[in-house]
Amino acid sequence: MTPEPELGNHWRKGRAGFGRILDAVGYSLAGLHAAYVGEAAFRQLLWLAVLLIPIAFWLHVSRLERAMLIAVVLLALLVELLNSAIEAVVDRISLTLHPLSKQAKDMGSAAQMVALVIIAAVWGLILL
Numbered sequence: 506m507t508p509e510p511e512l513g514n515h516w517r518k519g520r521a522g523f524g525r526i527l528d529a530v531g532y533s534l535a536g537l538h539a540a541y542v543g544e545a546a547f548r549q550l551l552w553l554a555v556l557l558i559p560i561a562f563w564l565h566v567s568r569l570e571r572a573m574l575i576a577v578v579l580l581a582l583l584v585e586l587l588n589s590a591i592e593a594v595v596d597r598i599s600l601t602l603h604p605l606s607k608q609a610k611d612m613g614s615a616a617q618m619v620a621l622v623i624i625a626a627v628w629g630l631i632l633l
Contacts, residue, residue, distance in 0.1 A: 528569075533590075533601040536586065537586075540585070540586055540589055543589075544585070544589045546585055546588075546589075547572060547582070547586065547589060548616070549580050550582050550585050551582065553578065553581075553614075554578045554579070554582060555583075557574070557578050557624075557628075558575055558578060561575050561578075564632070569592055570631045573627055573631065574627065574628060574631060577623050577624045577627045578624060580620055580623065580624075581617070581620040581621060581623075583620075583625055584616050584617050585617055585618040587613070587616070588613035588614065588616060588617050591609055591612075591613040592610055592613060593607050594612065601607070607623045
């Protein structure tokens, strides 16, 4: 069994003010990097966002429609980050197959599928 990575004390809460904000930004960037490096689904969704968000600005739609087109794409990225976090926690607890572990991972996957359906529905309704 491999030893746990050393996290040090930096992950604990305790700083206040601007330092805490900087810490939070650093943790967020580390999470985005981990998702991009370790999760193919996140990379695929990110590249989809890189394609769709500029298209949303190019389309002749109202500001509200443009906001909806962009929001649903960002929502899918958000859901994938949460899904990946659930999978990481489940795997951290145990790699042993367990019905509750499968259920948690399947629910995360289902949430991502719903997010993709929302993208298709919103883009379809606005463009058609």
